[in-house]
Amino acid sequence: MNRIALVVLSDSSREYDKEYTYLVPEDLIEEVHPGSRVIVPFGNSNRNAEGFIMGTEDVKELNTSYRLKYIKKVLDDIKWLDQWSIALCRWMRKRYICTYYDALKCMLPPGVGVKSIKSVILIKNTDHHNQTICEIIDVLIENGGECGLEELAAYIDKATFSRYIRQMEKEQIILIKEEFINKAKEKKVRVASLALPIDVIDEAINGNKIRSIQQIRVLEILKEAEYLSVADITKFSGASSSSVNTLQKHGYIYYKEVEVKRDPYTGRTYERSEAFLPTEEQAEVLKDALVKIETGGFYEALLHGVTGSGKTEVYLQLIKACFDRGMSAIVLVPEISLTPQMVERFKSRFGDEVAVLHSRLSAGERYDQWRLIRDGKKRVVVGARSAVFAPLERLGIIIIDEEHESSYKSETTPKYHARDIARERCSANNALLLYGSATPSVETYYRAARGEMVLYKMLDRPNNAVLPKVEIVDMRNELNEGNRSMFSNKLAQEIKKNIELKQQTILFLNRRGYSSFVICRSCGFTMKCPNCSINLTYHANNERLICHYCGFTVKNPVSCPKCNSRSIRHFGTGTQKIEDEVRKTFDGCSVIRMDMDTTAAKDSHEKILTTFKEKNINIMIGTQMIAKGHDFPNVTLVGVLAADSMLNLGDFRASEKTFQLITQVAGRAGRGQLKGRVIIQSYNTEDFSILTACNHDYMGFYKHEILLREKLGYPPFTNIGVIIISGPDDKIVSTNAKEVGETIVEFMEGCDEKPEVYGPMRAPLAFIKKKYRWRIIIKCKDIDNIIDAFTLIRDKLYKKFEKYFVEMSMDINPFNML
DNA sequence: AGCACGCCGACT
DNA sequence: GTCGGCGTGCTC
Numbered sequence: 001m002n003r004i005a006l007v008v009l010s011d012s013s014r015e016y017d018k019e020y021t022y023l024v025p026e027d028l029i030e031e032v033h034p035g036s037r038v039i040v041p042f043g044n045s046n047r048n049a050e051g052f053i054m055g056t057e058d059v060k061e062l063n064t065s066y067r068l069k070y071i072k073k074v075l076d077d078i079k080w081l082d083q084w085s086i087a088l089c090r091w092m093r094k095r096y097i098c099t100y101y102d103a104l105k106c107m108l109p110p111g112v113g114v115k116s117i118k119s120v121i122l123i124k125n126t127d128h129h130n131q132t133i134c135e136i137i138d139v140l141i142e143n144g145g146e147c148g149l150e151e152l153a154a155y156i157d158k159a160t161f162s163r164y165i166r167q168m169e170k171e172q173i174i175l176i177k178e179e180f181i182n183k184a185k186e187k188k189v190r191v192a193s194l195a196l197p198i199d200v201i202d203e204a205i206n207g208n209k210i211r212s213i214q215q216i217r218v219l220e221i222l223k224e225a226e227y228l229s230v231a232d233i234t235k236f237s238g239a240s241s242s243s244v245n246t247l248q249k250h251g252y253i254y255y256k257e258v259e260v261k262r263d264p265y266t267g268r269t270y271e272r273s274e275a276f277l278p279t280e281e282q283a284e285v286l287k288d289a290l291v292k293i294e295t296g297g298f299y300e301a302l303l304h305g306v307t308g309s310g311k312t313e314v315y316l317q318l319i320k321a322c323f324d325r326g327m328s329a330i331v332l333v334p335e336i337s338l339t340p341q342m343v344e345r346f347k348s349r350f351g352d353e354v355a356v357l358h359s360r361l362s363a364g365e366r367y368d369q370w371r372l373i374r375d376g377k378k379r380v381v382v383g384a385r386s387a388v389f390a391p392l393e394r395l396g397i398i399i400i401d402e403e404h405e406s407s408y409k410s411e412t413t414p415k416y417h418a419r420d421i422a423r424e425r426c427s428a429n430n431a432l433l434l435y436g437s438a439t440p441s442v443e444t445y446y447r448a449a450r451g452e453m454v455l456y457k458m459l460d461r462p463n464n465a466v467l468p469k470v471e472i473v474d475m476r477n478e479l480n481e482g483n484r485s486m487f488s489n490k491l492a493q494e495i496k497k498n499i500e501l502k503q504q505t506i507l508f509l510n511r512r513g514y515s516s517f518v519i520c521r522s523c524g525f526t527m528k529c530p531n532c533s534i535n536l537t538y539h540a541n542n543e544r545l546i547c548h549y550c551g552f553t554v555k556n557p558v559s560c561p562k563c564n565s566r567s568i569r570h571f572g573t574g575t576q577k578i579e580d581e582v583r584k585t586f587d588g589c590s591v592i593r594m595d596m597d598t599t600a601a602k603d604s605h606e607k608i609l610t611t612f613k614e615k616n617i618n619i620m621i622g623t624q625m626i627a628k629g630h631d632f633p634n635v636t637l638v639g640v641l642a643a644d645s646m647l648n649l650g651d652f653r654a655s656e657k658t659f660q661l662i663t664q665v666a667g668r669a670g671r672g673q674l675k676g677r678v679i680i681q682s683y684n685t686e687d688f689s690i691l692t693a694c695n696h697d698y699m700g701f702y703k704h705e706i707l708l709r710e711k712l713g714y715p716p717f718t719n720i721g722v723i724i725i726s727g728p729d730d731k732i733v734s735t736n737a738k739e740v741g742e743t744i745v746e747f748m749e750g751c752d753e754k755p756e757v758y759g760p761m762r763a764p765l766a767f768i769k770k771k772y773r774w775r776i777i778i779k780c781k782d783i784d785n786i787i788d789a790f791t792l793i794r795d796k797l798y799k800k801f802e803k804y805f806v807e808m809s810m811d812i813n814p815f816n817m818l
Numbered sequence: 819a820g821c822a823c824g825c826c827g828a829c830t
Numbered sequence: 831g832t833c834g835g836c837g838t839g840c841t842c
Contacts, residue, residue: 007842013819020842043841045821068842130833160834162821 003058005032005071007040007051008100010113014798016042017099019054023070031074032056035081039073039114039180048072048178050114052104054086075180080108082393084428091424096414097790097810103414107389109370110363114180118149120165121175128173132156132164137173149176191227192244195254198223204252205542213546213553214239215247222253224604229362230255239551273348275317282314285456289314289432292454293321293396298427302403302448303436304698305458307667311436314458315399316349318434319380323350327396327431328379332418334405335359335384336625339606343382350380357383357390385410388418388425395429398422403435403444404660406815415811419444438667439660439698442705443716468638468669468676470694474685486581491639491679498637499589499618503674505637507582507621508665509575510645518545518556522565527557533767538570539597540580550769578621578641590615594622627664633672640665643682643690651817652714655689659701662693713756713779715813721778721786722814723793724763727806730772734760736806737774740793744778747789755780764818771807777817786812 003024009016022040024032032038034055042049046069062068081089085107092103122140139155140147153161168174194201201219204210210219217237222228230244247253278286285303292299305311319329333342338358346354355369355378372378374391381390385408388398400408400422408418419435426433435444435453448455461467473488483489498505517535518527527536529547536545538556546553560568575595582591592612599605605625612620613632620626646658662680670676682690692701710717725737737760748755756779763775780786790810801808 004842009841011819016841018842022842040842043820044823044839045841047820047841049841064842066842132833158834163834166821 001058001060002062003029003032003056004062004068005038005056006054007038007071008054008104009040009042010050010052010101010104012099012101014099014794017093017101019100020051021064021068023068024056025070028071028074031077032071033079034083034086035079037075037078037080037112038071039075040071041069048116048180050075050180052080054089054100073180075114076182080112082391084425085389085391087428088421088424092414092416092421094791095420095787096416097787097794098414106386106414106416107391109367111183111367113183115183117179117181119146119177119179120149120152121146121177122173123175124173126173130164132158132160133168133173136164136168140174190255190257191229192222192233192248192253192255193227194219194222195251201252208555210252211553212243212246213551214243215252216542216553217551218244218247219252227256231362232360271348272351273345275320275349276313278313278317279310279460281458281460282310282317285314285458286317288454288456289318289434290321292432293318293325293327296430298430298433300423300426300433300447300453301435301456302440302444302453303434303456303458304440304445304448305436305438305456306461306696307438307664308461308671309438309458311401311458312345315401315434315436316345318397318399318432319350322396323353323379325396327394328392329381329396330387330390330392330398330422331380331382332387332398332400332408332422333382333384334402334407336407336605337402338382338384339609346380346382353378354380354382355390357381357387359384385418388421395425395431397432397434398426399434399436401436403437404439404441404656409815411816415814417813439663442656442702442709445702446706446716466670466675467696468666468678470666470678470680470696472643472680472682472685472690472694475681475683485585486578486641487585487639488679488681491681492585494637494677494679495586495619495639499586501636502616503636504612504616504632504634505619505639506626506632506635506665506668507578507619507639507641508623508626509578509621509641510623510661518568518570520560520563520565521567521569523560523563525560525562525568527554527561527568531768531770533765537574540576541597549765575621575623582619582621586619589618591619591621592617594620594626596623596625599625624661627661627668631671632668634674635668635672636670636674636676638665638669638676638678640678640680640682643680644684644687647684647687647689652709652712652720653815655687655701655705655708658687659689659693659705662690663696663698666693666696718779718781719783719786719812720814720817721780721790721810721812722817723776723778723790724773724809725760725776725806726768726771726773726809727804728771729805732804733772733774733806736797736801736804737776740797740808741776743793743796744776744789747792748778748780748785751780751782751785753781753785755785783812 005022005024006019007022008019032053034053036053038051038053039048040051089100089103092098093100120140122137122145125137128134136156139152169176205216210216218233218239221233221237230241233244234241248255289301303311315331322329335358343356355373357369370391373381376393381387381392400419410416422433447453473490475488478488495505518538527545529536529550529552531552532547532549534547534549536547539546543556544553545556557568559566575593579591579593592608594608598608611617616634640662643662647654666678669678680694688704689701723740725733725740727733741760744757748757759776760774763773766773778786778789
């Protein structure tokens, strides 16, 4: 009897992305289980590779055509994956056309991996006819008979070094020792601080001494914070660590080591809260859902609950029910809502059993949380998208709050949707999957409407809070009446009134920066990014033009680069411009702005919101990040400055996004005792998504939208596959794109349904980061046909693409089609 | 990514 | 002959 094991390698390369069969040696039988981490000999050279066990099996006969090798070593006694994660890993690989390791990485804490360290030991000191070999022996003797392989290679410095080492090993002159060291789980972290006073830094930036926007962003962030880890800097600035290194080299910043604080919530105490007595609506939902938990089968349910209807209390009581039955729970929330206030609600109910996972945890913190969860010390996990993979056992419920949020869709490989992962997990674990939203996604509502899942409704606002009064202002009329400002007369009047009443106002605009483009009025020249097919955006705070896609930046020109005319101006409206305008129009009022630019530094998001609330700032201006979370009892007026700005984006979700956004922004008004009002400015006042949002009419919106989706053949009636092919040479990209297109068309001819294939054509964002982009769209009812087509393309063409520096991204039902 | 293997030209 | 450089193919 032989025991064999299936092993996948911790190597993301496509070519050996397989489950390899290895023999389990007699003495390791007790240690090798599905989920353990091992070292296996791999390749002709039997190099040591790290891998994970996907499964084991006992077989009588080995009837493989090739000779199996033995597993060399078990790395640790941790079971990294359980049965469901292994199954999910296989499923993800197929569904998202990624590698096993891409999928595995989602389920493992960061920093898992081994580094191999090889050293060379001299065992036979002989004279050798070969000069290089003699040289190596000399170096080894000098080092006391042992030397690290890499050091040795550096000493010898010859291209043929490894050839000799192999020969020496064969002739038993040397012995190669290999050790495996876990990649450091840092307890200390390297942080960076500004090395020069802020005004010197500013001077360097303004004097064009520092020109890379990455570097400027890093410095801007460090100006706010005393010090930040390099990992955090790169995360918040979007710059790579190399730009941080350059700054250090040039002496603008310096590094030091700092102890990592492990539990981000240590030191906070939480008052224990007890369950509230549910309202009538809540009780009804709970009654039904609790039966489902009790029964213990796989169920899906949509909780359609308006803002403020008390969804969180329902969540808490359902989790409690799971708890009482020894089961665990996952709560997914959009990253933006992971505020201390939100966390507090869970912590105060479940205390230390709650683990919080979000993107701002350091690798060490993440690892700690992962271990605590896996060891059963934490049974409630609250977190953003990736928390859906939390290694909980006996899962009772997964809750996806704000189910329609786009942040649940990953934009990097594997491009999963947390909803789909949750569904796989819950069905494998017989758990309840609860979606919650005030504005459910059309896809989810459709499934509920068709009876594929239970639909719970909580449409009353508690304490009889009245819905804010919503008014639409047609900006075309304003223009006709000679009002060229960005505030309609009505809105300006209401803002003034609010300032007098010392009540607060939120102004919402979906565009950051100062204005959208810079144009020369004499010759019509517009400032474009040299790397992207995008107009540069003017940013007033540093008098620069920035590309929002690649970060390219130049100083704002005083004269037109083409015709030298001085009448080059910026047009359009961004949040920065609104801020200026507000200050000019409403004398002496206090203003605060919240967008990507002002929230780059750590915790600044939180700080801005607290300042706004506590200092009773008159007006807050922001992009969509202000749309959710946070109750501001004193906000009585919300102004949406350009409600139609998203409608013409060429995206089948444009109406849905508009509806959701307006509904959410409007929900910010009148959360306290005072009645709220909302003013919506738009050039397109007839659009149904704006009208229904103003009437707080989800059903009206849904009924209209679902008909459109059916007529036009969009999800949920079809699946849409998008392939973007990109690369530095337009010709090469387009010919390769054509080949992809032909392959798809050919493949689809063999399918039972007649799918539609569009393209290849230039992507709407045709040139980004110096790469030309071509796009192919497939519309197809059966998602498996798209998956199969994608898989075929990958297998057939990836090698060729590598050769031609062509990149390809494939996504099914993406949130971003551009 | 390594490494074996094979081919070829340069150097002694 | 031997050495060194380079292209190709393979990984249970």
